[in-house]
Amino acid sequence: MTETPNELMRATYTALCKRGYASLRMQDIADESSKSKATLHYHYESKRELLSAFLDYLYDGFAERLDDLDGERPVDRLLALVDVVLTPRDEDTHRGFQTALLEIKAQGPYDDQFREQLLRFDRLLHDRFESLLEAGQRDGDVRAEVDPDETADFFVTAVNGAQTRYVSVGHPVERARDSLTDYVTRQLLTDAATDRVVSE
Structure with a gap:
């Protein structure tokens, strides 16, 4: 995963902690990163697609923790x-x-x-x-x-x-x-x- 998606995953984590899932907006995630909302939409067409990628990101991190x-x-x-x-x-x-x-x-x-x-x-x-x-x-x-x-x-x-x-x-x-x-x-x-x- 390149640096931009990694940064967006970290920003998604922070935004979720602050706002929860239901009220989360793409702009909230952009606000927690150095990227614009347009950059988010370049990588992920929708909040659902971004959160699906975020779950994969969490899974990879969880698997690493269980291996260690x-x-x-x-x-x-x-x-x-x-x-x-x-x-x-x-x-x-x-x-x-x-x-x-x-x-x-x-x-x-x-x-x-x-x-x-x-x-x-x-x-x-x-x-x-x-x-x-x-x-x-x-x-x-x-x-x-x-x-x-x-x-x-x-x-x-x-x-x-x-x-x-x-x-x-x-x-x-x-x-x-x-x-x-x-x-x-x-x-x-x-x-x-x-x-x-x-x-x-």
């Missing part, structure tokens, strides 16, 4: 993944951006392209949880009776629910993060793995 999880063992990276998806990266903009993202998600039932892009996020997160659980079983850290696919599905639902609850009623995502972390250590791990994780 800390931890030597799969279980350590599993706990790091819970931490990553439920820890605000920027306290000043987190709620505004999550609110705008929820507005975009609400378009999913009516917009096939948005729905498919949002589904990519779900699949990516599910598959990463599932692969870490499977690797943890191979290492002997995750209990053999745990179903990685079903458990990964539960995690994705819990993460999405925590983010929606945070936006809707202000419930802190940290509570969900702590609960999921406890669920992993107390319910999914073998006794030996639990002792190791808790003692670290």
